[in-house]
Amino acid sequence: MANQALGAPRLTGPQPVHKPELTVTAQEQALPLVRPGLSHIADRVFFYAMLGCGVVVLALVGLIVYELITKSSLSWHAFGWKFFFQSEWDPVNDQYGALPFVYGTIVSSILALVIAVPLAIGVAVFITEMSPRWLRGALAFTTELLAAIPSVIYGLWAIFVLVPLLRLYVEPFLSRTLGWTGLFEGTPYGIGMLAAGVILAIMVVPIVSSITREVMTAVPQQQREAVLALGATRWEMIRTGVLRNARAGILGAVILGLGRALGETMAVTMVIGNRPEIARSLFAPGYTMASVIANEFSEATGNLYLSALVEVGLALFLVTIIVNALAQVLVWSVTRGMPARSNV
Amino acid sequence: MSSAAINVGEIIGSSPVSIRRRLANLMATLAAGSAVLLVLAPLGAILAYLLYKGFGSLNWAFLTQTPKPVGEAGGGMANAIAGSAFILLIASAMGVPVGIGAGIYLAEYGRNRFGNLVRFTSDVLNGVPSIIIGIVAYGLVVLTQKHFSALAGGVALAIMMIPTIARTTEEMLLLVPVTVREAAYGLGVSKWRTTLSITLRTATSGVITGVMLAFARVAGETAPLLFTAFGNQYWNWKANQPTAALPLQIFTYAISPFDEWHRQAWAGALILIILIMAAVSAVRIAAGRGMLRGAN
Numbered sequence: 001m002a003n004q005a006l007g008a009p010r011l012t013g014p015q016p017v018h019k020p021e022l023t024v025t026a027q028e029q030a031l032p033l034v035r036p037g038l039s040h041i042a043d044r045v046f047f048y049a050m051l052g053c054g055v056v057v058l059a060l061v062g063l064i065v066y067e068l069i070t071k072s073s074l075s076w077h078a079f080g081w082k083f084f085f086q087s088e089w090d091p092v093n094d095q096y097g098a099l100p101f102v103y104g105t106i107v108s109s110i111l112a113l114v115i116a117v118p119l120a121i122g123v124a125v126f127i128t129e130m131s132p133r134w135l136r137g138a139l140a141f142t143t144e145l146l147a148a149i150p151s152v153i154y155g156l157w158a159i160f161v162l163v164p165l166l167r168l169y170v171e172p173f174l175s176r177t178l179g180w181t182g183l184f185e186g187t188p189y190g191i192g193m194l195a196a197g198v199i200l201a202i203m204v205v206p207i208v209s210s211i212t213r214e215v216m217t218a219v220p221q222q223q224r225e226a227v228l229a230l231g232a233t234r235w236e237m238i239r240t241g242v243l244r245n246a247r248a249g250i251l252g253a254v255i256l257g258l259g260r261a262l263g264e265t266m267a268v269t270m271v272i273g274n275r276p277e278i279a280r281s282l283f284a285p286g287y288t289m290a291s292v293i294a295n296e297f298s299e300a301t302g303n304l305y306l307s308a309l310v311e312v313g314l315a316l317f318l319v320t321i322i323v324n325a326l327a328q329v330l331v332w333s334v335t336r337g338m339p340a341r342s343n344v
Numbered sequence: 345m346s347s348a349a350i351n352v353g354e355i356i357g358s359s360p361v362s363i364r365r366r367l368a369n370l371m372a373t374l375a376a377g378s379a380v381l382l383v384l385a386p387l388g389a390i391l392a393y394l395l396y397k398g399f400g401s402l403n404w405a406f407l408t409q410t411p412k413p414v415g416e417a418g419g420g421m422a423n424a425i426a427g428s429a430f431i432l433l434i435a436s437a438m439g440v441p442v443g444i445g446a447g448i449y450l451a452e453y454g455r456n457r458f459g460n461l462v463r464f465t466s467d468v469l470n471g472v473p474s475i476i477i478g479i480v481a482y483g484l485v486v487l488t489q490k491h492f493s494a495l496a497g498g499v500a501l502a503i504m505m506i507p508t509i510a511r512t513t514e515e516m517l518l519l520v521p522v523t524v525r526e527a528a529y530g531l532g533v534s535k536w537r538t539t540l541s542i543t544l545r546t547a548t549s550g551v552i553t554g555v556m557l558a559f560a561r562v563a564g565e566t567a568p569l570l571f572t573a574f575g576n577q578y579w580n581w582k583a584n585q586p587t588a589a590l591p592l593q594i595f596t597y598a599i600s601p602f603d604e605w606h607r608q609a610w611a612g613a614l615i616l617i618i619l620i621m622a623a624v625s626a627v628r629i630a631a632g633r634g635m636l637r638g639a640n
Contacts, residue, residue: 290567298571
């Protein structure tokens with residue numbers, strides 16, 4: 001009985017009538033769009049063309065790696081690992097050590113994060129949890145606007161506004177109050193590591209805050225309601241219900257900001273002072289990996305000089321890739337993975 | 345679950361909304377609010393300075409003349425503005441089709457391991473510092489041509505456009521409901537025709553927004569042009585010659601010791617930001633009104 005019922009359901013009412021002539025007319029009518037013979041070939045061609053575009057993306061990254069490795073091999077063979085631990089950068093005598101640049105890049109980026117991260121998280125918290133609804137869109141748009149300003153314009157502004165401000169007010173103040181730490185001593189030039197850190201911080205805030213916002217929005221609404229239902233104040237709700245659940249993603253946002261800060265070139269080049277020295281004081285001029293390439297690449301005479309610069313580039317490339325990949329994984333763990341670490 | 349339990353304990357443990365907790369709440373609100381103000385302050389300062397200094401130095405000569413030698417007053421950045429447009433045109437001609445193509449591949453055929461690889465690589469490419477792209481374009485184009493050129497600058501910027509365009513195109517195509525595609529297939533339309541005339545066309549405004557974002561991002565790029573386009577004091581319309589670019593010119597003038605050049609740098613920066621904003625908002629408005637959907 002059951003089989004019979006499954007095999008041939010007994011339908012009541014009018015039955016559909018088989019009409020073979022219908023297909024013929026359909027084909028005739030749709031002639032401009034459908035050409036059975038050609039469309040199969042066209043589909044293959046289209047597929048391979050689009051596949052080709054995808055392959056281009058792969059090829060470009062391969063090409064970058066290939067170019068950097070082959071062009072830097074000369075310097076790699078000449079100096080080996082010592083390259084990154086020597087602080088002498090002397091194009092005249094063909095002696096190249098990248099330590100001052102590595103140091104400058106790390107210190108300026110960390111300084112930027114120290115300034116930017118609390119601000120960025122504050123902005124994200126305000127926009128997602130505290131701001132009145134009518135203000136939310138405008139604030140989000142305005143902070144995004146900061147990301148659209150080209151690096152060179154940040155640099156221009158930093159040279160003529162930020163640097164004098166630092167030299168005349170901020171640096172004398174820091175050296176009076178925190179001079180004993182050794183981080184803020186020496187002549188306040190304005191130009192130097194501190195200026196680079198501050199301008200980088202301004203540039204990094206929009207990225208960190210927009211991703212933090214994304215991550216915080218991904219925290220389920222029930223989390224907030226549950227904490228509020230227990231009688232928490234709004235801040236307690238944000239701290240325990242939102243920030244704690246989003247912390248992996250926020251860490252990802254911070255690391256993404258780090259990736260941006262490490263590779264940032266123009267604004268830093270314009271204010272860091274461009275001197276390959278390692279100084280403890282943040283007032284002293286420094287140099288970063290990106291800015292040494294920017295400044296010296298087009299003037300580099302001699303193969304070893306050029307090769308050393310490309311090796312700096314290769315190191316920068318590898319570090320930013322690792323940092324970005326790490327950040328991606330962390331952000332994904334919150335926004336598209338399971339509810340973040342609810343079992344930890 | 346244990347972290348949730350701790351939260352509950354913390355909250356229940358304290359007395360019902362004590363002054364201390366209200367104070368903490370108030371402080372947090374104030375802190376977050378002042379963070380917003382602190383972040384908006386530089387933005388306001390930058391825009392105000394751009395308008396103030398930029399309009400102060402902007403004049404007709406700036407928009408129509410080439411740079412004067414050091415010491416002579418006057419002159420302008422006309423060749424740099426044109427050069428930027430030229431380089432961006434070359435970059436768009438290469439980057440936009442490839443980027444959209446890669447986006448189509450990812451959205452329509454990319455649900456497999458190779459698609460994921462492309463997706464991952466394009467995110468990697470997106471994070472590569474622009475100065476590195478400059479090195480690669482130098483190796484690819486400048487070394488083979490034996491001199492700096494607009495083409496090299498265009499290649500560098502195109503490489504930077506591709507990943508952004510690819511990922512936004514993918515996102516926008518995936519927003520088009522499957523039923524729309526199925527309706528086309530159901531009428532017997534082939535896959536390629538469906539993708540181009542139905543899916544891509546439905547997503548046009550989103551795709552164009554993505555293209556414009558990529559465009560705006562590279563329009564202000566300086567680092568990859570330093571040793572590709574290189575800059576030029578004169579007019580140039582040849583793709584194989586060094587070419588001036590607005591961001592490059594701003595950079596050169598900003599770090600120079602001359603007041604006259606500083607003023608021109610501000611004017612150049614104002615023009616650059618106006619061009620970027622104008623390009624983005626014009627296309628957004630057009631796309632929003634559906635004006636761009638008429639074209640096939």
